[in-house]
Amino acid sequence: MNFWSIQLLNGLSLAMVLFLLSAGLSVIFGLMRIINLAHGSFYLIGGYIGLTVIERSGSFWFGLAIAPILVGLLGVILQRLLLRRVQHDELSQVLLSFGVLLVCSDVALTLWGGLPQTLPRPEALDGTIKLGTIVFPMYRMALSMAGIAVAVILWLLLGRTKVGARVRASVDDEEMARGIGINTGAVFAGVFGLGAALAGMAGVLGGAMLGVYPGADFDVILLAFAVVVIGGLGSLRGALVGSLFIGIANTLGNALMPQFALFTVFVPMVAMLAFRPSGFFGRS
Amino acid sequence: MQAGERRALLGPNGSGKTTLFNMIGGQTKPTSGKIFLFGNNATDDPPHRRAHSGLSRTFQITSLFPNLSVVENIHLAVMARSPIRYAPHRAAESYPGIMREVEELLADWRFAGSRERLVRDLSYGDQRKLEIAMALAHRPRLLLLDEPTAGLSAAETSDLIEVIKAPGPEVSILMIEHDVDVALDVADRISILDRGRIVAEGTAIEVRSNQAVQAIYFGGS
Amino acid sequence: MIRAGSQTMRAVGAAIAIALVVIAGVALPPYYEEVLVDGLINAVFAVSLNLLLGYTGLPSLGHAAYFASGAYAAGLVSLHVTHSFWIGALSGTAAGAILGAIFGVVALRTKGAYFLMITLALGQIAWAVAYSWRDVTGGDDGLRGIPAPDIGLSIVHLDGPRLYFVLTLIALVATLAATRLLVGSPFGRTLRGIKDNSVRMGALGYNVWLHRYLAFVMASAGAGFAGVLFVYHKGFVSPDVAHVVTSAQAMLMVILGGAGTLWGPVAGAMTITVLGNFASTYTLHWTLILGLLYIGVVLIAPTGIISVLARPKGSR
Numbered sequence: 001m002n003f004w005s006i007q008l009l010n011g012l013s014l015a016m017v018l019f020l021l022s023a024g025l026s027v028i029f030g031l032m033r034i035i036n037l038a039h040g041s042f043y044l045i046g047g048y049i050g051l052t053v054i055e056r057s058g059s060f061w062f063g064l065a066i067a068p069i070l071v072g073l074l075g076v077i078l079q080r081l082l083l084r085r086v087q088h089d090e091l092s093q094v095l096l097s098f099g100v101l102l103v104c105s106d107v108a109l110t111l112w113g114g115l116p117q118t119l120p121r122p123e124a125l126d127g128t129i130k131l132g133t134i135v136f137p138m139y140r141m142a143l144s145m146a147g148i149a150v151a152v153i154l155w156l157l158l159g160r161t162k163v164g165a166r167v168r169a170s171v172d173d174e175e176m177a178r179g180i181g182i183n184t185g186a187v188f189a190g191v192f193g194l195g196a197a198l199a200g201m202a203g204v205l206g207g208a209m210l211g212v213y214p215g216a217d218f219d220v221i222l223l224a225f226a227v228v229v230i231g232g233l234g235s236l237r238g239a240l241v242g243s244l245f246i247g248i249a250n251t252l253g254n255a256l257m258p259q260f261a262l263f264t265v266f267v268p269m270v271a272m273l274a275f276r277p278s279g280f281f282g283r284s
Numbered sequence: 285m286q287a288g289e290r291r292a293l294l295g296p297n298g299s300g301k302t303t304l305f306n307m308i309g310g311q312t313k314p315t316s317g318k319i320f321l322f323g324n325n326a327t328d329d330p331p332h333r334r335a336h337s338g339l340s341r342t343f344q345i346t347s348l349f350p351n352l353s354v355v356e357n358i359h360l361a362v363m364a365r366s367p368i369r370y371a372p373h374r375a376a377e378s379y380p381g382i383m384r385e386v387e388e389l390l391a392d393w394r395f396a397g398s399r400e401r402l403v404r405d406l407s408y409g410d411q412r413k414l415e416i417a418m419a420l421a422h423r424p425r426l427l428l429l430d431e432p433t434a435g436l437s438a439a440e441t442s443d444l445i446e447v448i449k450a451p452g453p454e455v456s457i458l459m460i461e462h463d464v465d466v467a468l469d470v471a472d473r474i475s476i477l478d479r480g481r482i483v484a485e486g487t488a489i490e491v492r493s494n495q496a497v498q499a500i501y502f503g504g505s
Numbered sequence: 506m507i508r509a510g511s512q513t514m515r516a517v518g519a520a521i522a523i524a525l526v527v528i529a530g531v532a533l534p535p536y537y538e539e540v541l542v543d544g545l546i547n548a549v550f551a552v553s554l555n556l557l558l559g560y561t562g563l564p565s566l567g568h569a570a571y572f573a574s575g576a577y578a579a580g581l582v583s584l585h586v587t588h589s590f591w592i593g594a595l596s597g598t599a600a601g602a603i604l605g606a607i608f609g610v611v612a613l614r615t616k617g618a619y620f621l622m623i624t625l626a627l628g629q630i631a632w633a634v635a636y637s638w639r640d641v642t643g644g645d646d647g648l649r650g651i652p653a654p655d656i657g658l659s660i661v662h663l664d665g666p667r668l669y670f671v672l673t674l675i676a677l678v679a680t681l682a683a684t685r686l687l688v689g690s691p692f693g694r695t696l697r698g699i700k701d702n703s704v705r706m707g708a709l710g711y712n713v714w715l716h717r718y719l720a721f722v723m724a725s726a727g728a729g730f731a732g733v734l735f736v737y738h739k740g741f742v743s744p745d746v747a748h749v750v751t752s753a754q755a756m757l758m759v760i761l762g763g764a765g766t767l768w769g770p771v772a773g774a775m776t777i778t779v780l781g782n783f784a785s786t787y788t789l790h791w792t793l794i795l796g797l798l799y800i801g802v803v804l805i806a807p808t809g810i811i812s813v814l815a816r817p818k819g820s821r
Contacts, residue, residue, distance in 0.1 A: 035618055085804065090618045091564045092803045095760060098753050099799025106793035222629060222749075229622060262633035266626045273623040274611045309708060335710035347708070349701040360698045363691055364710035370719075372692040379691070418709070 005134045007255050008248065013140040013209060015247025016147025020202035021220055022227040023154060023239045024195020030234015031171045032188055034083055035090055037097040039199055040221030041104035046071045046200025047207035047216070048112045051119050060122035060208070067204050068197040075196020076189050083192075101217060109214050116213035119204060143205055150198070151240055158236060167191060171234065223250070226269040232279025241280055287425075288453035292467035293460045295477035301460045302344050304477065305428050308458075309341050310334050322425060336365060338425030342415045342432060344460075350404035354414065357403055358389050361418035385421075393417040409440040416447060420455070427451075429459040433466050445469060519768070523678065530670045538666050544778035545673040546734045549680050551758040551770030553727025558756065559764030560688060561720045562700030566621050566752050567628025568728055570608065571601040573635060573747035575729025576736040580648040581641070583737070590654035590672075594733045601729015602722050604631070609721035613714060628752050635744035647743030654737045673734055677771070680727065685767055687723070696720055700765075754795075761802045763809025772811055 025039050046067045054063035078100060086092035125139045158164040169177040170187045178184050203212065206220075223246060231242025246265060253264035272279060285291055293301050306312035308319060310331035318327045326334055349357050359376070362385045363369045377383060390396045395414065403411060412432060419427055432448065433441045441463075448457065448470055461467040467474060474491045476484040484494040491497055530541050550572055557563045578600030579593040586592070608627045615623050635642045642648065656672070687693045695716050698706050707713050736742045745751065754777065762773025777798075784791040802809075 029618075033618070035621065082800065082804075090621060091756075091760075092807060094564075094566065094621060095753075095757060095799050096803040099796040099801075099803070102792050102796030102799065104796075106790055106796065109792075110790075218750075225622060225625070229626075259637045259639075262637065263630065266630045266633065269626040270611060270623060270630065273619055273626065274614045277615055277619045311704065311708075330712075330714075331704075331707040332710050332712045335708060341708055343705075343708075347702060347705045349698055349705065351701050352697070356694070360694065360706070361709055363694070364706075368691045369695050369711065370692055372687050372690045374691075375686075375689045376691045376694045422710075 002134050003255075006136070007251055009136055009140055009144070011248030011251035012244075013143045013147075013247075014251055015243040016144050017202050017206035017209065018223060018227050018247050019147050019240055019243035020150060020198045020205065022224040022231070022243060023151075023236055024191075024198045025224050026228045026231065026233055026235060026239040026242075027167075027171075028192055028195050029228065031167070031191055032083075032087070033090075034087070035093045035097065036083065037094060037221055038078065038100035038104065039097075039195070039224060040217035040219075041101050041108075042071050042075060042196045042199035043203040043206070043220045044108055044212060044217040045074065045104060046203025047119065047212035048108055048203075049200070050204035050207060051112070051117060051212065054120060060120065063119070064201065064204050068200040071200025071203070072193040072197030075199075076193040078196075079189055079192040084188075101221070105214065105217055108217075112212075114214050116211050117207075118211040119208040121208045139208065143209065146205070150201075151236070154236055223265060226265045228279070229269050230272050230279055232281035235279070235281040238279050238281035285426075285456055285458060287456055289473060290457045290471045291459070292471035292474045293458060293477060294462075294464065294467055294474060298479075299477040300480040301477055302430055303480075305341065305430055305460065308334075308428060309339065335424075339428070340419040340422070340424035340426070341428035342412075342419050342430055344430040344434070346408070346411045346415055348403045348411060348415055348418070351402060353400050353402055354395050354406070355386060355390060355399040357414060358395070358418060358421070359386050361421040362386050362389065365422050389417060389421060409436055409444075412436065412440075412444065413447065416444070420451065424455060426456045426458065429457065431460050431462060433461070433463055441466065522768070522771075523674070526674060530667070530674070535666050538670050540779060540782045542666070542670050542673050542738055543782070544775040545670075545677045546731055546738060547755070547758060547774035547778050548677050548771040549673075549734060550728055550731035551755050551762070551774040552677075552680050552684055553724045553731060554755045555759045555764060555766075555770040556684065556687070556696075556720060556727065557724040558759055559766070559769070560693065560700065561696045561717060562703075563717060563721065564621050564756070565612075565624040565724075566749060566756065567608075567612075567624035567626070567631070568724070568755055569747050569749070569751035570628045570631035571605050571725035571728035572732040572735070572751065572755075573631055573742070573744075574604045575601040575732025576742040576746055577635065577642055577648065577732075578729070579733040580651045580736045580742050583651050583654065584648065588652055588655040590656045590737070593654055593737070594730065597733030597736075598726050598730045601732065602726035604729075605722045605725020609718050609725070613717055613721065625749055625752075628747060628749055632744050632747040632749075635747050642744070645744055647741055648736075649741045651736055651740045651742075653740075669738060673738070676730070676734055680730070681767060681771070688767070692716070692719070757795075757799055757802065759809075760807065761798070761809055763811035766809065766811045769809050769811040773809065776810075 021039070021043055025036065028034055028036060049070055050063040050067040053066045054060055057063070082096055082100065083093065086096055121139050125142050127138050128135045129138045129141060158167060166177070166182050166187055169182055170184045174184055227239060227242035227246050229242070230245055231238030231240070245268070249264040249268070250261065253261035293304070295301055303312060307314045308321075310326070310329060314327065318325055320326065321334060321339060322337055324337070326337070349360065352360075359382070362382055363376075366382060368379055368382065390399055393413065395417070398406065398410070403414065406414065416429070416432065429448065433444055436444060445466060448459070451457075457470070459467065459470060468488050471488075473485070473487055475482050476491060476494075476497050484491050484497045486494075526541065530538055533541075550568075554565065554568045557565050557568070575597035579597035582593045582596045612620060612623050612627060636645055638644070695706065695711055698711070699713055699716055703713050732746070735746070758773035758777050759770045760773070761776060762771065763769025781791055781795070784794050788794075
């Protein structure tokens with residue numbers, strides 16, 4: 001029983017990191033139909049910036065605040081400067097964003113070196129908590145709760161605010177939205193920036209749990225794509241469901257049959273694309 | 285429809301005319317009901333199988349091969365129902381029968397002069413004409429025309445009407461049109477579609493005096 | 506459809522290119538020859554992807570899976586069955602074709618962005634198989650110590666780099682000849698029509714799915730063949746050859762050179778291979794340069810260098 005509870009919590013905390021990572025990716029695709037392979041770079045750079053800020057300032061929370069802002073800015077620059085030019089050409093988007101991924105990967109390697117590093121956890125959360133007979137790491141519990149909190153905030157933002165309404169209108173019909181005076185350019189840049197910031201946040205939060213290392217950008221982008229495909233492109237709810245699915249499946253896979261762990265991610269992805277490309281909750 | 289009939293399909297915007305064409309052509313699946321082509325149940329047939337049984341169509345937005353030349357477009361239309369279309373080992377130009385048919389079509393439809401021009405560089409009227417030429421390339425039994433005269437000048441329209449009236453009774457024609465005069469000129473019978481249902485059907489006179497039709501078009505006489 | 510003048514021009518250009526490569530292969534020291542062979546093998550790989558990407562309009566981000574299956578199949582045959590080049594090549598090409606036949610059924614249920622993603626995922630599945638199936642593939646150590654192949658002529662042994670260079674050059678020329686024949690054939694014309702307007706093709710009477718599937722299998726066979734050349738050249742193969750990075754690089758080679766042209770993928774492959782080798786000698790930042798190349802190609806020359814060079818005055 002202990003084993004399953006621990007695995008479930010581990011899966012849940014991984015799922016929350018994935019959710020932060022893929023919520024942005026999913027909405028970006030649904031909104032702008034942009035495939036952005038460099039989304040993994042946001043995670044990596046967020047984690048590294050967080051690392052540096054925490055080491056310099058001594059405060060985890062400071063790092064958690066700064067890194068997403070900087071990464072969000074990077075995202076906006078990327079969108080306005082580069083991705084906007086290949087708006088309707090998927091192949092070009094893939095190549096362009098892959099190039100950005102490589103550039104960021106090299107820059108990160110140069111600035112932060114090749115050794116895997118783990119972000120130090122905040123002292124307040126660096127312990128364990130006992131529920132019944134099971135001992136859980138406090139950090140993972142906090143992470144899971146934080147993820148749910150972010151999900152709720154995003155849902156409220158999108159569904160209950162004027163800004164959210166503008167985003168939803170632009171997703172639904174860009175031309176029409178522009179026609180009624182919505183500045184879709186700003187909406188797109190803003191959503192992209194927010195998605196990048198969330199990915200940066202995932203980098204800090206995940207980095208304290210899984211570490212940051214060269215190649216993490218690749219590993220997470222593949223996971224994020226699997227999440228987005230399964231959950232459904234363009235859907236926040238889908239990103240949550242997909243994250244839970246992949247997070248738990250991958251964790252269980254690693255625990256039970258490590259040699260097949262990789263398949264737990266890609267086989268469902270293929271199956272979903274083959275039979276229901278719009279995912280569980282996506283718009284086709 | 286009867287064999288050899290010329291039928292016009294009219295109706296206000298959004299009534300489902302192109303959707304109906306897409307269901308007949310196989311580009312869209314109906315949510316219920318069946319499609320019968322030439323006496324056979326074609327509901328589950330993909331578009332290419334329907335083409336082989338004798339169906340041909342044009343599209344509301346001209347659907348050709350914009351980056352290929354006129355002769356290459358016609359060549360594809362001619363090759364479509366020949367088994368050589370799977371041959372990977374010989375030059376496409378080395379099949380004299382096919383090439384002869386291509387030359388004939390180019391001459392008949394007066395495209396010989398513009399044979400090397402890319403379709404996207406053709407005038408809109410010429411593109412429409414080419415689309416019909418390609419649709420007729422294999423003497424289909426049923427030809428679907430989706431607003432063939434849309435966007436054409438008066439002169440181009442009367443040219444096109446001659447083209448549409450040219451084939452004999454071995455080709456049945458079902459035509460979507462917005463221009464009522466064109467429809468009346470070409471068609472023997474008319475069907476009126478409104479919000480997905482046929483609300484009237486018959487000869488021009490019958491339909492014109494139909495009250496439901498008047499309500500649709502003129503909001504009640 | 507092709508003016509006689511430019512046809513001769515192209516034949517002359519091709520002859521010159523081949524002659525240059527032969528001279529380079531013969532005159533340069535062995536290290537450079539190694540690089541050239543790498544380039545030729547990548548060219549075969551890129552040409553096979555071009556059939557899918559450039560001629561049929563199917564953007565596959567997992568083409569390395571078939572390259573890898575060809576490499577592993579030939580490697581295994583060479584280690585356990587026979588050193589014969591012909592049997593190894595046949596096995597590898599068949600392995601690529603069979604994997605393509607299986608994956609193609611799944612992949613062709615999708616289009617556009619979804620096709621990109623499903624081919625990516627399928628490629629990663631192939632990578633995962635190579636990585637996990639230690640007993641057969643050697644896991645992340647891969648297959649090692651694959652001996653030089655035997656082409657069955659007692660006087661000729663392919664353990665000399667010069668002779669292997671000749672072999673790969675012949676292989677590339679053969680692949681190009683086959684591609685040219687295919688592209689000019691009725692089947693090739695239908696692929697071009699499908700790329701331009703697949704709905705119209707269906708309405709005319711073409712079984713679009715079947716044509717795409719056949720192209721997919723052919724392209725996978727070609728990739729498998731390239732994998733065979735690769736494994737005999739290097740003497741080893743590891744799971745990385747199936748990774749999306751390899752697939753993406755092949756895609757870059759095709760686009761850089763010019764998708765939908767015969768020589769484009771060759772030019773792109775040679776450029777990237779030579780550049781990569783050259784850059785790796787002088788700097789640690791080849792990844793950065795490569796990344797900038799990806800970005801540059803998309804923004805500056807999306808139709809590729811060949812079509813920029815070959816653009817005649819006037820239309821097209």
